[in-house]
Every structure is written in structure tokens, then in C-alpha cells.
Amino acid sequence: MHDSDPLNHGHLLVVVNGRSIPMPEGSTVAAALLTANAPCRTSVAGEPRTALCGMGICFECRAVIDGVPHQRSCQIPCRDGMEVETQP
């Protein structure tokens, strides 16, 4: 990860579509989805989508977080053991 990180942030594990992904503390779920190379959601026409605006307004980053659908993953910090799935 960020090997130049002077503070050596701790990592936590987030499960994205069944795969464990280590993320630096303070990361958002959108960053975890991108790190896992997983789309956030599937569009109305069936296209895979990832976050666009990064600031909570485009809703492209909606994902299922700990079982709750349509969460804006760019506004939600990762927690250790969090389960994230691509929004169908």
C-alpha cells in the first residue's frame, strides 16, 4: 500500500464480494471496492459501475454494506470485518 506513509497506518480487513481486502484505517468503502477491482453497482441496463464523483452526490458508488442495500460507499468509512457486496 502507501509505503511512503510516515505514520504507518494500521490496516483493517474488509470483505468485498467474499474476498478479504486489507485497507488503511480511515479508508472509505468505495476505496475498498476499487482496491478489490469490484464494481460498486450494476446499472439499470446491466453495466458495471464504479464511483464517479467521490463526494456523495452521484450515487454511482451505491453498494450493499453489511446487508444494507444502496449505501453510498464513498461516504462510509471501512470497519474491520465489514461485508461489502456489489449492488445488484
Added chain:
Amino acid sequence: MSRNFDIVVVGSGPAGLAAATAAAALGKRVAVLDDNPKPGGQIWRAGIHPDRHPDPAKARTIAAFSASGAELFSGHQIVNASGPGIVDAWVESTKTLESFTCDKLIFATGARERFLPFPGWTLPGVFGAGGLQALVRSGYNVRGKRIVVAGTGPLLLAVAAHLKEDGATIVTIAEQSSISRLTPFLGSLLTHPKKLRQGVRLRASLLGSPYRTGCWPVAVEGHREVTAVRLSNGARTWTEPCDLLACGFHLVPNLEVAMLLGCNIGADGVTVDENQQTSVPHVYCAGEPTGVAGVDAARLQGEVAGLAAAGDTQNAGRLYRRRNAEATFGKAMNRAFALRPEVLSLAQPDTIVCRCEDVRYRDLDAQRSEHSAWTDAKLQTRCGMGPCQGRICGPAIEQLFGWKNNSVRPPLYPIPVSAFCKANSARVDSEPNALPRL
């Protein structure tokens, strides 16, 4: 739940923080509401790593705000402003709707990136320019990625420099504006030495990455991920292999709260008087919603609004001259980065324009007629009906078709139906005859 304050500020970016600090210093009880987890807005967005080039203005503004006594409510998303003295916020962490009442309202809701549709812009790996920067700040590692930065605006340079420092390779920066349009703006920077120094530092940090003016993206290549971006300078079109595209076409002000309150809006943004008061008495506006002009304009407008809303128009008056100079700078900037016609004709018939509802260009094009408007297009095609409520496709459609999104209504963001039930049952307990307000 309802709370009362003398002044409520919506937005904790540079303008909102300056407004709140100024008003609190005059003894007012001030609340600041913001959707984001931390103060600073988008320009001073907090990252998971310490800033490599900390902005002294950011540290100073946030420290002054923290010491001011104003109360910060982060994670509060404004969903309604049913009158000049009342705003409702959805709090995701507690799944509750909270009301804030006040004598004076200052909204400093900032700006968002403008996006324009072109083939492939919905592919994973295509981000807003500021969008990718925000995602990197929140933990996405771009080390080793080849990135094309494209679109228009001063943000492109800042984003490219940031991404490079994070270990990405900046393949090219494609600025659609021409050198002849940019030159007068660069000239105007001479009277803003701080901005000039910043620009020079950013460009110097990007030596080795071409900054192409008069150059724009025409399509993204790839299937399920980006493999290349096609760029054009009008004379020729070529392919730049890359992993990611960071693309935004300058900024558009966030006007939803202003529209809901019925504030007059001009060509650049919300109309305000010399004290930042809008056409609605007791409602003030500061920063980008009055016209995109950058962080220095935002801080000064915020301070004027905070002082004036707290009754100290004398001290507010001392800031007029500096504030107006920043507004002039903003106008020069917006002229420099005005959109060229070519970038408004990139969408092909099957290009998606509304990403929420996957409405394609041809569906919207079929709605063109002498009297067509946003509402007709919305009803016929579902454009702007998804969860972003036209925030992304609206500004694009306005540029492409001339239809202005004027159908803003509460809730400003999708919230669970249960929120209404809870809010109304609480209200019924206290006011037996109250009608649901949302």
C-alpha cells in the same frame, strides 16, 4: 428532534467555516451542518494521510472555527429547507431526521464537477477529476497506474500533481480550452501572486507530463475497464493507452437549497446583495453557489455573510473590496475555461447521458422540439429521476439540449420512507394538527 440556533450554516467548506466563525465571534449561537464526515468541504477534504503540502489557510480556518464556539454537525445531509428559518437533515449514522430552526440561514453548499457524456464515460475506471482525487484521499491506491487527466479547469493541474505524488504516471493532461482563451487568465494571475505561485509549483511538479491545451477526450476504449482514451485536438485524433481517466469539465454550483427556498438565481449563480443576503430576507449565500470563484472568494464571502447575518455590517463592509476582487478573478477564470462547442457533441446515439436511469442520448434527442423542456424530457425518458436527482445529468443536459433542471423538491436526497414515519409520529405527538412538512 428539533434544535434552535441564532444562525444555521449549511456547508462546512471554506465559506461555511468562515461564516460560522465570524458569527460565533459576535456571540451568536451557530450550528454548521454538513453531509461529509469531516469539515473542510471538497477543496480541503481530509485524507487518510497527512497533506504533503498543507494549506496554511486550511489549518488557520479550521483552528479558528474549532475555537469559535460554533457547533459542527457532520454527517448531516440537508433534505429540506421548508422556509427561511428551518432546515431538515437526514443523519445516516442514527437513521433519524433532525430539524434545525434559526433566525438567519447561511447556505454555503459549494460546487460539484460538471460532467459531459462521451462514449465510454460510464466504464469502471472513469472518474471525475476531483472525484479520483477524493477517492485517493480516502484510501484508493493509484501507485503505478497510468492516468489521463482531461476536461477543463484549474482543478486538472491540481489533481494531476496530487495523483503523481501518489505514485501514478500522468500520461497526459488534456485541457479543452485553447491557449488563446487561457492567456488573458494567466495574465490576471499576476495580480494574485499566491495563486500564481501555486500554479507554477503544480506545473513544475508535473514536468514530464504533457499539458495539452485545445485537446479533449472523445471516447474511452475498453470492455468492463479502461484500456485507452481517444483524444482530439480538432486536427487529429489519437489513442493514449492508460488504466484510468480522471475527467471533469470545471465546476457547477450546488443550487438545490437556493431553488427550494425560492432565491433569485442569475446566470452565474445565486443573486446576493453586498452583504451576501439573497432575495429571500434572512437567507444568506456564500461561496461557489453565488458563482464559481474559488477558495479565496469563498472564505471572504463567508466572512461577510457571517458578520452581516450577526448584525455587524460595518466590519463586513471592510471586506467588500477584497471580496469583489476575488469575484472578478472568478469571472476571468470561468471565461478562460468556457466549454468549446466540440465537447458538447461527443455523445453518440447510444451514449448514456443519465447514469442513474441509463437514458441514452438518442432517447433525449427524440424529445427535442420547439417547446421541449426538462420536465417533459424527464417524464418521457426518466432522465434525472434516479437517486442523484439530476445532479450529474442535469448540468450536461442543460449544455447539450438547453433544458434547465428546475424541478427541485424535497427530499433533496433519497431517504428511507421510515424516516418520514418516525419524523411525523414525533411531530404528531407535539403538534396534534401538524401536517407532514416534507
